[in-house]
Every structure is written in structure tokens, then in C-alpha cells.
Amino acid sequence: MYRSHNCGELNASHINTEVTLAGWVQKSRDKGFMSWVDLRDRYGITQLIFDSERTDKTVFEKARTLGREFVIQVKGKVIERESKNPNMATGDIEILVSELNILNEALLPPFTIEDETDGGEELRMKYRYIDIRRNPVKNSLLFRHKVSMGVRNYLSEKGFCEIETPYLIKSTPEGARDFVVPSRMNPGQFYALPQSPQTFKQLLMVGGMDKYFQIVKCFRDEDLRADRQPEFTQIDCEMAFVEQEDILNVFEGLTRHLLKEIKGIDVAEFPRMTYDHAMKTYGNDKPDIRFGMEFGELNSVAQNKDFSVFNSAELVVGIAAPNCGEMTRKEIDALIEWVKRPQIGASGMVYVKCNTDGTFKSSVDKFYDQDDLQKWAEATGAKAGDMIFILSGNANKTRTQLSALRMELATRLGLRNPEVFAPLWVVDFPLLEFDEESGRYHAMHHPFTSPKPEDMHLLETDPGKVRANAYDMVLNGNEIGGGSIRIHDKETQALMFKYLGFTEEEARYQFGFLMDAFQFGAPPHGGLAFGLDRLVAILGGQETIRDFIAFPKNNSGRDVMIDAPSNINPAQLDELQIKLNVK
Amino acid sequence: MYRSHNCGELNASHINTEVTLAGWVQKSRDKGFMSWVDLRDRYGITQLIFDSERTDKTVFEKARTLGREFVIQVKGKVIERESKNPNMATGDIEILVSELNILNEALLPPFTIEDETDGGEELRMKYRYIDIRRNPVKNSLLFRHKVSMGVRNYLSEKGFCEIETPYLIKSTPEGARDFVVPSRMNPGQFYALPQSPQTFKQLLMVGGMDKYFQIVKCFRDEDLRADRQPEFTQIDCEMAFVEQEDILNVFEGLTRHLLKEIKGIDVAEFPRMTYDHAMKTYGNDKPDIRFGMEFGELNSVAQNKDFSVFNSAELVVGIAAPNCGEMTRKEIDALIEWVKRPQIGASGMVYVKCNTDGTFKSSVDKFYDQDDLQKWAEATGAKAGDMIFILSGNANKTRTQLSALRMELATRLGLRNPEVFAPLWVVDFPLLEFDEESGRYHAMHHPFTSPKPEDMHLLETDPGKVRANAYDMVLNGNEIGGGSIRIHDKETQALMFKYLGFTEEEARYQFGFLMDAFQFGAPPHGGLAFGLDRLVAILGGQETIRDFIAFPKNNSGRDVMIDAPSNINPAQLDELQIKLNVK
Missing domain, CATH: 3.30.930.10 (Bira Bifunctional Protein; Domain 2)
Structure with a gap:
């Protein structure tokens, strides 16, 4: 038996108990007449004390040879600690060591075994077995x-x-x-x-x-x-x-x-949002709904004025960044540069400051008066003290760009609190998506996803509009799960393969065993x-x-x-x- | 919602309840004015009844079109069954069906969905998804x-x-x-x-x-x-x-x-048996100890007589087959042929009948008298009415052959009851085994298995004798688990690699990362x-x-x-x- 207790469990109730512990030397301090070693295992850290008066001389001298990450076994008595550490589970006690056994020596680890280590990513990966020792x-x-x-x-x-x-x-x-x-x-x-x-x-x-x-x-x-x-x-x-x-x-x-069970958090029933709604409101099929900043479409209130950029756009859409009305010109310019980076790809951005006095100041004051801007504020839900950012252009691309901006602003504004959990279901995904490269439609999920019966008639005429019985669970802006109700009859499956451009032979070669199976009594089914x-x-x-x-x-x-x-x-x-x- | 209940849960307490069930048609019987369908799902079978008087005519007619393994959904009322089936969980009731919905048709399955199917192994594998429907x-x-x-x-x-x-x-x-x-x-x-x-x-x-x-x-x-x-x-x-x-x-x-938890069986503390003992007593490192038939070594009582086959053998060893004294000459000959098959490889077999009157009759009566045979009976634990079978030759081979015979006899005698559980630990395995092909020792377990410290000195002189801290859990003649205490210091590991014939470079190439890891403080460890x-x-x-x-x-x-x-x-x-x- 290598140990009677682990390094995380001893406390004042164990005082005067003889114990055996084993673990790694986290660190040691030597004051000449006395030395201390922090002994670490999976469960915690326990302080060992070696004392020139109370510890056997050989043990005392051996303790001074211990290096970081040596593996040792000690026997000793649990004693009350002089300077208690209320931040440690074992902070009330220490072990007065009577026997010390070095189970294995250790080279100096390539990085510190601390919560904040000095090791870079690659080094930590190379020595992952050491990295795992870190909390x-x-x-x-x-x-x-x-x-x-x-x-x-x-x-x-x-x-x-x-x-x-x-x-x-x-x-x-x-x-x-x-x-x-x-x-x-x-x-x-x-x-x-x-x-x-x-x-x-x-x-x-x-x-x-x-x-x-x-x-x-x-x-x-x-x-x-x-x-x-x-x-x-x-x-x-x-x-x-x-x-x-x-x-x-x-x-x-x-x-x-x-x-x-794990986080102690009660969440309400998950909201269910259609894919279309998610795309229109958040520009994203995995919206982070821990915060608002919902999209406000401005076509009706921003077009048909003299601003040709908006007039020629398929979509004009904005979001209100809460309490950002005090942003400096420099900060705004930096943000405009941010959306113009190739990864985002916007060609420019319009902004409106919502002053605390209820007036507006925008980058397009030449084309829009206060009444216009008032309508923009209403559409985006902006309040006095907020800032509205507006992008325009091709609808899909603009939504994606504005979504990126929304997430970036939320991060900067501290609205993405990892301890808040806002799950939802996104439902009614499109069945098919057009692939520019191959010039044909592909299954958005996979070829077994069932179309909504009421949309089946659109397969011929407007395949992109056919919705699927497909759904994603989204948590804090991440898709964490997704699935669908499957096709379970061979006629619909054959139709799907046809629309996906499979020849009968290809479908047979790839999915023959599944199609065969479906002939022997497939129940309605689905999953995720x-x-x-x-x-x-x-x-x-x-x-x-x-x-x-x-x-x-x-x-x-x-x-x-x-x-x-x-x-x-x-x-x-x-x-x-x-x-x-x-x- | 496809079902309100499953097909295994309805009983007399549900009578008069309206239910919805879904599943597969196990079978149907049609008596013209009435028909019955056994509806099956994962949970059981429920009988459906369609009655020309009480069932809507369209539903009644539709029921008659159902084939085996059709997938259907039914609504109906739980009623008391006229002829109850006490062997079925749902045998007291049936469902008087009011609505029938065919969810999917099915081809006739390639084999019957019964506990004893008519499908052969290959067919069942090809249609595994159908095979899985069988209990x-x-x-x-x-x-x-x-x-x-x-x-x-x-x-x-x-x-x-x-x-x-x-x-x-x-x-x-x-x-x-x-x-x-x-x-x-x-x-x-x-x-x-x-x-x-x-x-x-x-x-x-x-x-x-x-x-x-x-x-x-x-x-x-x-x-x-x-x-x-x-x-x-x-x-x-x-x-x-x-x-x-x-x-x-x-x-x-x-x-x-x-x-x-799973079988409701209490077993006593597991016996622990050394590898050497297992090999000597059962000829096998995974002995089935649900029954006796332990090996009796007969060298001291069978050699130095005039029977040259035994005299020249390294080992003479027998087992007593309980209550087999009545075996006919023909049965014995067949058994001798069985051990002579190439898979077993014995060159012959000696037998001794232990008559119920205490006398013995053997195939080697020419060389041995009743006193000799009495000693054999004592060594093998044979009782009156038993039969002793004896093999001889090279020790290892003979043990393996007798072990095979022991298992065969036990199977024939019904001593291998699958509802009896006799676990044990086999310990102290050899560290190394000699490989004839490569002419060198290999790790019996793997190169990280630790030798017993007290045997380390034999590594140079008699490597085959070095025992390892290695163990197997054996259950009913099967090794179900095995493991060892590992080497955790780099010196012993280097020594092991050397004895296993690895050059330093080879060891480095293959296990470098493990050897590196061991330098950074490896604890004593083991597993299985x-x-x-x-x-x-x-x-x-x-x-x-x-x-x-x-x-x-x-x-x-x-x-x-x-x-x-x-x-x-x-x-x-x-x-x-x-x-x-x-x-």
C-alpha cells in the first residue's frame, strides 16, 4: 500500500494521525534548520515539514536533495500548521515526516506545473503528460x-x-x-x-x-x-x-x-426559432442569444433617398451596440477597418450615434434627417446612448458580415459571459443548399433527411425553398447538436437521390445496403x-x-x-x- | 406521437383504455369473420384483434392485407382476452383496433424472426438489421x-x-x-x-x-x-x-x-493460483475450476516398470473422469482417436477403469498390477466408478493435450454449466517466453511488465524462470482480463529492452516518448x-x-x-x- 490518504483530504480532524502519502514534489523551501515540501497528487497539495530537531537526521538531509516533480512517499504525523492557509483544503495541517522514500527522480519539467504556466502551446503538447498534471x-x-x-x-x-x-x-x-x-x-x-x-x-x-x-x-x-x-x-x-x-x-x-446537475443552473424551456428567423435576426444559424443586438432591416426607411450605396443594395441592415454612443472617431474608424478586413469583407459601414439628448449624429447626415434616423433607431431597437452600425449589399453576405460584427462587439462589450447559458433550437433548416462549385444542390444535412411534406411540391420548381425536418441545438453561439427526421420510405429516398444528382447505380453502390434494409420494414425514425x-x-x-x-x-x-x-x-x-x- | 404505450407493457389493469401502438407485424391469423395480428416492438408482443362485427369495415379489410414485418400503427381499446396466454406479459389482454395505419410495407424477411430462426450464420450477418429484431x-x-x-x-x-x-x-x-x-x-x-x-x-x-x-x-x-x-x-x-x-x-x-448486480450471484473471494500451479494442475493458464478433474502426475508411480512409453516420457499425467467407468470399448477408442487428432496431437492414451467393486481394469494391465493402479487412482483422485485417462511425453505438450481432453470430457459430462461462475486469479506469470522461430525471448505480456525483484538475478542465467508481476482474471475457462505492474524506472526499462533484444536505437524509435516521459517523474503503476x-x-x-x-x-x-x-x-x-x- 503506497498511501493511506491522498494529498487533498487531510484536515484538522486528522491531527495526530499517522499517515502515508505519495505524490510529486510541487516545490520545496529550505530554511536550514527546517524545510517544507508541497506534495501534490490528483486530489490536492499537502505540506510536509522536515525539522532539524524533530526529524531523523538522514531523512532531514534526504529531504534537502528533493527536486521539483520527484515522486516520493512519506510517512509521518498530521500536525497543526503554524501559519494556516485558508485557501487550501489542507491548509490547517502539515505532515511532520518520519520516513521519506524517493520513488522516482525527475528531470526539471520543461514548463511550470502551475495554473498559469510559462509553457507555450507546442511545448505543452509535446509534453502533454506533464501538462495533464496542471489543474x-x-x-x-x-x-x-x-x-x-x-x-x-x-x-x-x-x-x-x-x-x-x-x-x-x-x-x-x-x-x-x-x-x-x-x-x-x-x-x-x-x-x-x-x-x-x-x-x-x-x-x-x-x-x-x-x-x-x-x-x-x-x-x-x-x-x-x-x-x-x-x-x-x-x-x-x-x-x-x-x-x-x-x-x-x-x-x-x-x-x-x-x-x-453539473452547473447547478436551471434554464427555461428552450426557445425554438426557424432557420429563416435566425438568419434574418442574427445573420447566423447558430445565434448567440445571451444578448440582444438583433438585426433591424432598414430597406424601407433607408432606401429611395439620395444615398446610392443603400439604394442599390439588396439589404440594408443594422444593429444597435448598447452604450457605445461615446465611441471616439478613432475607435469607429478602427471598427470600420475591422469589417473591411478580407475575413469579413464589408465594403464600408455607416454609423449613427444616438446622443443622450435624443438627437442623432450619423456618417450619412448629408442624406438623412433626424426623422429618418429616428426610424432607424426604432428598427434596430437603439436607445439614447447607443450606437447603430449599418451594413448593406447582397442579403446573405451582408447578414454574415453583420453577424460577425455583432459577435465581435458583444465580445468587446463583455456580453458573452461563459457562465450564462442560453440554449435554443433552430428548426426548419433548408433541405438543400446550392453549391456554386459543382453547380448543383447538395443535401444540407445528409441525403437521408426528410423534407417537410408540405414543401415537397417545391422540389421541382424551387428546391432551395424546401424545408427539412432538421434541427440544431445551439448554445451560446455554438451549434452543439443537430439532427433530423429521416426518410423511411424507399420512394422518397429514391426521389431524394435523384434530386441530389445520384444515378441509380451510384446510389445503389453507396447506399445499397441501407436502401435494401428499408425494404424490410423501416419504422419512422430520426435522431441527432x-x-x-x-x-x-x-x-x-x-x-x-x-x-x-x-x-x-x-x-x-x-x-x-x-x-x-x-x-x-x-x-x-x-x-x-x-x-x-x-x- | 406515434404510440401511447409500447408492445410489452399493457396488462389487465389497462382494460378499457384507449391506446396507440406501433411496431412490426410478427404474424397474423385470419379466420374470415375475425383476424388477429401479433404486433411486436423492442419491448414485447401485443395481440391485436380485428372483428367483422366490431371493427370498421375498411380497417377490417386493410388488416387482411398486412404481411409479416409490415410496420403499422394502431389505435384501439384494451380488452380482456378470451383465451389468455400466461406465458406472455401482455397475455391477458388484446387490442380491439379502431384505426390502422400502415407506416411501411415490408418484403418477406429472408429468415424467420423467432428465437430459433431458420437463417444460417452468413444470411443472418448479411441481414443483421433483421437479425437484431430477434430476441x-x-x-x-x-x-x-x-x-x-x-x-x-x-x-x-x-x-x-x-x-x-x-x-x-x-x-x-x-x-x-x-x-x-x-x-x-x-x-x-x-x-x-x-x-x-x-x-x-x-x-x-x-x-x-x-x-x-x-x-x-x-x-x-x-x-x-x-x-x-x-x-x-x-x-x-x-x-x-x-x-x-x-x-x-x-x-x-x-x-x-x-x-x-447483473446475475444475482454472490461469489466468494477469488482463489489465487500461480501460473506454475495452474499449468501443473490443469495444463492451462486459464483453468476452468467449475469442476475438479485435476491432473495427477504419475511419474513416480508409473515409471521404472516395463512400460517403455512411460519410462521414456518426461511426464506421465492423468485425470479421473467422474462416473465414466461404464464407458464402452467403442467409446474409449473414439476418445483415443479424439486425442490423436492433429489438433490435439497425442500419440496414444492409456486408460484405467475404476470398477465399482474397487478393482481396476486398464489398457496396460500387462505392466502394472492392482497396487500400481491403486496408486494412480490416489494420485488422480479417482473414485470407484470413474475412469482414469493418462497421457505421456514432453511435459508442456502433454499438459496441453490433457487439458484439451479435460475440457472435452467436462463438456460431454455437462460439467461446464454456464449459470455457474467460478472466477480466479492466475498470478506470477513468467516474464519472458522463448520464441522458437526467432530463437530469442519475447515479453510474455509486453515490454513494460515488471519482473519480480527477487527474480531479477535470474535474468542473465535463466531468463525463462523470471516471474513477472503479471496476473490474469479467469472465468469459467476463459481469460477475461489480464495485466501487470509496470516498470516505472528507466534503468529497469533499459535492462528489459536489452534482454528483449532491442538495440538502444530501436527502443528509442519505438518507445522514445514513453522513456522520455519516465524521466519526468513516473509513479509506480499498474493495471489491466x-x-x-x-x-x-x-x-x-x-x-x-x-x-x-x-x-x-x-x-x-x-x-x-x-x-x-x-x-x-x-x-x-x-x-x-x-x-x-x-x-
């Missing part, structure tokens, strides 16, 4: 476990069955790029790693397992953006004999349960998937997912700690009957 | 979920944290063959899929996460034997600041908890892994794992349902910068 990372992993268990227990109690679906599956050219795995036993052939268990969960519905879930790794070989990982974890769910409403209720219930990495990060009040993943990869998809991917043995290639073809 | 498969998947949740909740309560380790890792030529994944972003380089998270869990210990577990998929590209899968699931565990005893206690606790597929099957009283896996692969590693692996698009190969090289 922020350690606590993120413990938190993730808590969320995962919360999800599993909640869904299990609701009758869901977690079913493991295979990782070695079949490559389908639709969607994102697959990671593939050459098969040695079937030379020339490849498995693919799942981008999601989508078809398997639908097959489980055909199989009658009417409430399925799985916390499962998924894989996408995409060029990585910041905060994207080639492997990520999904809470994958599917239900049979349900309508959209049933699914929204179950997973709203799950999310409220997590917020309550949550991104666990993101969900955990947001619940944890963080913006980035990396600290919630034990061993993340960098932006080139490399694990810099183990140095993967790597070259493999020529004999391995030979066995797999493949050759490198590096250009 | 034996469905219940196996539900059972697996229950076991997994039991494991997770037990370990979480004990302070373990489930941590997801990466799937895209680094290929190491040691051990079994890796599945590899070409990296598009790092052309010419490959990830490997993990054979186990071994090194990651050790790094987590270095990181201070002192109680780790994970239920995780692992991958081995091996030629498949029956009941092996290229992807399988492991309950992977590791602890820091522990000795072997601590680990055995925790996971014995887990297993007892599962047996108690359970095979979940096997554990669940055994707890479920089954011999084969396949029905406990939702979508298993066949013996060529193929998923015959989705037809994977498959050819991939030449453009995909091109992007990955690899070429086929099929011979």
Missing part, C-alpha cells in the same frame, strides 16, 4: 468524464441502449473526406473510419432498437482549422416511432439535466448527434476544445508527443500490397 | 449495455476517470500487426489504429491521473480465428501508487459487483484490461461473442452487410499519395 487540464478531463457519465446515465434511465457500431466500415465519396485503412486480408480493398455512425444507427432503427445512443469517436480527413480535430467524439442518438417534437423534448431534457468535445468545453465555460481532449493533435493532424503519423516499415506496405506514391 | 440478439445487445453501464458506474464511484485516448496513433512493429491509416496531410506517413491504449494509459499515470479507465475499441490485423474480431472492445484500466494486491482487489470487486466482448458473452451464459456485437465481421474480416472493405476511388488513392501493389 486546468486535469480538471477539464475530470469534467469531461462527469459530463459523459451524466449523458450516459440520463439516456439509460430514459430507456436508451448504448450500442457500439463498427469502426472499420465502408468508404463513401459523399460528405467529408474519409480516413481509409488498407485491408491485408482483402488486398486492394480498404475500410474507412466512420465520419459518423449515421447509416448504422438507421439500421438499428430498422432492427427495432428504438432508442439508441453511443458516445463514439468519429473521423474526418479535412484540412484542419483551428480548434478542429481529425478525430472527435460524438454523442450519437436515434429514435424510432417519433416525430421531431419527441426528439426535441428528449434532448432538451438531457441538456437541461446536464446544466442542472452532439459534438461532445464542444459541448464539454462550453459547459466548462471555455472557448477552445483542446484542453478537454487528453491527447489532441495539432493543426497538421500530428500528435507531436508520440510523433505520429510516421513512416512505416517497408514490410508492412508489402503485406498490405500498397506502395508509396509521394510526389 | 436472442436484441437481448444480447441490451445485456451488453447493462454490463457496460455497470462497469462505468462502479469504477466512477471508486474514483476512476474515463479518459478517451486517441485512435490515430503510431505504428510499432512489436506485438500483433497494426491496421494503418495513410495520412493525406503528411504524405508517405501513416497512423496506426491502437492495439490497446497501453502507452497512453501509462502516460496518464505519469500525468497524475491515478485511476484511469476506458471502454475502448482496439484493433488487431491478425488472421482471424473463429470468434475473433479485427476490432474488439476492451475495458482498459490503470492505477498509480498501487501494488499488485491493490489492483486485484479493485477488479475482483468490480467482477463480484457485476455478478451480483478486460475483453468486454468475451466478458459479456460469459456473463450472458454464451460461448461465442458474435451475438453480443451489433455488427460483427466474418472470418475474413469482412462486414458482409455493408460489403466492406471495398475498392476506393482512384482519386482517393491519389490524394493519399499511395498506389495499389496487388500481386
